[in-house]
Amino acid sequence: MSSTEQGTSSAAPAEPTTAPESAAAPEVPESFYYVHGKDKVVHKVSAGALQHSALIHGMISNLGYTEEQAKANPFPFENIDGDILQMVVDWCNQHKGKPTPPEDTNLPKQKEKLFDLVLAVNYLEIKELLTYCCKQVAMMVKGKSPEEIREIWMIPTDAEDEAAEKEAKKRAGKEAAGETAAAAGDAK
Amino acid sequence: MHRIPIQSLPDVVTREILSNMTPSEIFLASMTSKKTRKLIKRNIHKVDEVGVEITGPFFKIRAVVYMKVKGKTCNAVCLDFKEEGNDLNRFVDWRANNSYQILENIVVIPSIAPEFWNFPATCRQIHSIHSYVCDVFNINALNLSVRFPSDIYHECFDIGTVKKCTITDVELDNASLVKLFNKQKNMNLLIVENTREIFAFGSKDSFRHVPTVILRNAQARANVLLTRFQGQHGLLENCSLSGFYVNALMKLWSENEMDNLVSLIAYQSSQRLFDYEKVLGDLEWYLKHPERNTLIASRVEKPSEKRIYPYKSIITQEHQFEADTFDCDGGYDVVRNSDGKRATVKISKDYFMFFVWP
Numbered sequence: 001m002s003s004t005e006q007g008t009s010s011a012a013p014a015e016p017t018t019a020p021e022s023a024a025a026p027e028v029p030e031s032f033y034y035v036h037g038k039d040k041v042v043h044k045v046s047a048g049a050l051q052h053s054a055l056i057h058g059m060i061s062n063l064g065y066t067e068e069q070a071k072a073n074p075f076p077f078e079n080i081d082g083d084i085l086q087m088v089v090d091w092c093n094q095h096k097g098k099p100t101p102p103e104d105t106n107l108p109k110q111k112e113k114l115f116d117l118v119l120a121v122n123y124l125e126i127k128e129l130l131t132y133c134c135k136q137v138a139m140m141v142k143g144k145s146p147e148e149i150r151e152i153w154m155i156p157t158d159a160e161d162e163a164a165e166k167e168a169k170k171r172a173g174k175e176a177a178g179e180t181a182a183a184a185g186d187a188k
Numbered sequence: 189m190h191r192i193p194i195q196s197l198p199d200v201v202t203r204e205i206l207s208n209m210t211p212s213e214i215f216l217a218s219m220t221s222k223k224t225r226k227l228i229k230r231n232i233h234k235v236d237e238v239g240v241e242i243t244g245p246f247f248k249i250r251a252v253v254y255m256k257v258k259g260k261t262c263n264a265v266c267l268d269f270k271e272e273g274n275d276l277n278r279f280v281d282w283r284a285n286n287s288y289q290i291l292e293n294i295v296v297i298p299s300i301a302p303e304f305w306n307f308p309a310t311c312r313q314i315h316s317i318h319s320y321v322c323d324v325f326n327i328n329a330l331n332l333s334v335r336f337p338s339d340i341y342h343e344c345f346d347i348g349t350v351k352k353c354t355i356t357d358v359e360l361d362n363a364s365l366v367k368l369f370n371k372q373k374n375m376n377l378l379i380v381e382n383t384r385e386i387f388a389f390g391s392k393d394s395f396r397h398v399p400t401v402i403l404r405n406a407q408a409r410a411n412v413l414l415t416r417f418q419g420q421h422g423l424l425e426n427c428s429l430s431g432f433y434v435n436a437l438m439k440l441w442s443e444n445e446m447d448n449l450v451s452l453i454a455y456q457s458s459q460r461l462f463d464y465e466k467v468l469g470d471l472e473w474y475l476k477h478p479e480r481n482t483l484i485a486s487r488v489e490k491p492s493e494k495r496i497y498p499y500k501s502i503i504t505q506e507h508q509f510e511a512d513t514f515d516c517d518g519g520y521d522v523v524r525n526s527d528g529k530r531a532t533v534k535i536s537k538d539y540f541m542f543f544v545w546p
Contacts, residue, residue, distance in 0.1 A: 115192045122201050130204060137192060138208035143290050146219040153194035155220045 032067065033060055034074035035089070039082030042074045049092040054125035080120045084113060088120055091129055099128070195227060203231040211255055211264035211325075212295045216288070218324045228324055233257070235325040236505075238264075239333030239352070240318050242341040249341065251314045252294070253321045264321055265295040267313055282317055314344055340364035342371055352377040357405045366394045376400055377502055382426065399448075400502055410454055415440060417449065421501035424454040431466035434540050441531065441542075442486035442524050451501060452542045453513070464535050471520045471533065489521040497532060497543040516543065 033050055036042045050056045056075065065073070077085060114136060121130045141149045149155070156164065194202070206214060206228065214232070218225045237256040242249060252266040267282055282297050289296040299313055322329035333352040334345060340359055350372040357380050359365060369375070378398040382405035393409075393416050395401060400421045403409065410427035414437040440446050456462045474488040497514040519532040519541075534541040 112190055114190070115196075118192075118197060118201055122198055130201070134201060134204035135208045137194070137205045138213070140190070140192065141209075141213060141217065144216070145286075145288055145290070146216050147286075149217050150220040152191055153217075153220070153224075154191050155195065155224050158221050158223075161221060161223050 031065070031070070033065070033070050035077060035085065036074045037077050037080040037082045037085035041082050041086075043085065043089045045089055045092060046096060049089075049096040051097075052092045052095060052126045052128065053088075054127070056124065077120075077124075079123065081116055084116045084120045087113070087117060088124060088126065088129070092126070095128070195223065199231050202227060203233070206231055207233050210293050211262050211321075212290070212293055215265050215321060215324065216290075216295060225324060229326055232325055235327055237331075237333055237352075238318065238322045238325055238327045238329075239335060240314060240344075241335040241337060242314075242344050243337060244339050244341070249310070249344070251317070251344065253318055254335075255321070255325060255327075263294045265297065265317065267297050267299045267317055269299050269310055269313075282313055283320075311344060311346055315346060315349070340368055342368035345372070347371050348374045350375050352379070354379040354381060356381050356383045357403075358383055360395075360409070361392050365392075369394050369397070377506075378402070379506060380404060402503060402506060406454070407457070414452070414454070417446065417452065420448050420450040421503055422452040422454075423503050423507055424452070426457045427454045427462075428460045429454055429456050429462045429464075429540055431463040434464075434467045434535070435470060437542065438486075438522055438533065441544075442522065444524070444526060449542070450544050451497075451499060452540075454540045456538050456540075458538075462537055462540075464537055464540070467533075467535055467540075471535075475520070486522050486524045489523060490519075491521055495532075498546065499543070513541070514543070 031047045032044050033047060033056070034042050034044055035056070047060060050060065059075065063070075080088075114133060118130070118133045118137065121133055140152050144152065150157070194205070197205075209217070214228060218228050235255045235257050236259075239254055239256075241252040241254055243252070244250075249269040250266055251269070252263050254261050254263045256262075282299055285297055285299065287298060289298070297317075299310075318332065319329040321327075330349075331351050332345070332349050333354070334350050335354040336359065337356060340355060340362055342364055348371075350368075351374060353368070353372070353375055355365070355378070360380060375398055377400045378395050379402045380395075384405075393412055396413065396416050397418045399419045401413070401417070401419055402423045402425075403413070404425050406413065406424035406427045408428045410424045411430050411433035413422065413424065414429075414433045437446070437452070441449060471488055475490055478487060495516040497516050499509075499514045516532045516534065519534045521530050521532055523530045529544065531542055531544040534543075
């Protein structure tokens with residue numbers, strides 16, 4: 001299992017320099033957690049960055065893991081491709097502790113990955129990133145005719161839907177008949 | 189070109205995508221397949237109203253299907269009717285017409301109107317596209333709202349189908365308005381918008397039977413309506429009220445002449461004086477001389493308890509009232525002798541309100 005420890009130093013928020021020393025709260029060491037996707041590549045992410053994900057935040061809030069325990073128990077997200085998880089982790093690091101501006105320039109650019117990204121973001125419950133991704137999906141059909149929308153959103157025609165439905169019914173009928181025959185054979 | 193299988197996304201994601209699309213884009217997406225239309229219907233955000241706006245000029249009618257969402261009006265799609273020859277049988281269904289023009293935030297579908305554009309085919313097209321949009325946005329198509337921002341094209345809608353109608357104040361004396369009311373007897377809300385144009389005020393009140401009326405620029409017409417309104421709820425803005433007509437309303441109501449009346453709220457124009465003291469003086473006089481009350485077929489009381497009038501008009505969907513509007517504290521009660529029915533009168537230099545208690 002390989003490991004990448006990215007985003008931990010560059011994304012750390014800068015300490016305010018103007019605050020008086022006496023008023024400064026004692027610094028709490030930042031805790032880190034580890035996640036991996038389908039490719040098993042482990043990403044080290046700060047708890048602050050992970051707060052964007054309602055799913056992970058809910059999982060870690062009561063764990064109280066030590067650094068070693070967290071490292072030994074990375075959260076597995078087997079349903080998310082490695083490169084997609086990487087994009088999500090990058091985004092969470094870039095937006096650690098701050099809200100997303102309306103025009104976010106630090107967003108994943110690869111449009112061909114949008115579908116997988118939407119599913120991953122929805123699964124991880126990252127509301128702000130989901131909103132952005134959905135805006136991107138909506139933008140794809142701006143100014144397009146129904147025929148063009150059908151193509152972009154991969155929508156089958158009514159005739160294709162009907163044919164698929166018939167095929168599914170036929171298949172289900174055959175399977176049911178097969179099961180009945182098998183059951184009759186067992187009974188004999 | 190990058191593609192995405194929209195039908196494979198979870199509903200929560202579809203909902204978010206739809207919330208980022210304009211009504212026209214949603215309309216066009218719904219035209220891709222029956223399955224997509226179902227998907228949209230399942231996930232569409234709440235729409236308050238779907239209506240049709242008709243604009244001219246004559247023989248080149250545009251029927252815009254619009255919707256209201258959280259008080260904002262957005263156009264979805266429009267049919268552009270053009271007269272073409274004398275071929276009355278030529279009829280192109282808007283669904284079969286693929287030559288959409290996608291302008292900014294509206295889809296334009298060219299349509300052909302027969303020589304006389306009030307030919308039922310035009311009417312059918314308009315009702316058909318309105319019903320379609322209502323279906324996509326889960327709105328009851330029977331609650332048809334129409335707007336006539338320029339002229340009144342009453343021919344565009346079938347008899348008895350219009351429930352809510354918005355016109356402008358310059359059209360109040362238009363002869364077409366009478367035809368519209370004769371045809372649309374089920375109309376339950378009329379809104380007359382203020383165009384701020386200068387026009388001569390007539391005294392035509394063909395709308396006095398509509399159950400709920402909002403006049404945004406009532407001016408002197410308010411006084412006519414105070415004595416002739418046969419509906420239930422009225423909201424009159426920018427009025428030029430006269431104490432004489434206010435007293436006349438109370439007298440008529442006392443004599444069971446305005447029996448449908450439930451509420452009437454009239455706001456005086458800030459540029460005009462209202463002799464409200466005259467009405468107040470009369471009310472006070474009757475309050476102090478209860479023996480004379482029989483003369484006005486009612487008695488006047490001034491209850492001391494705190495009361496809030498239970499206002500239940502659809503006007504609340506169209507107008508934001510001040511918080512204390514229905515607080516009847518300090519108001520005068522007129523109690524009808526014939527049946528004991530009670531109405532509260534609130535009056536000041538800025539308004540006259542008349543609330544009949546259930």
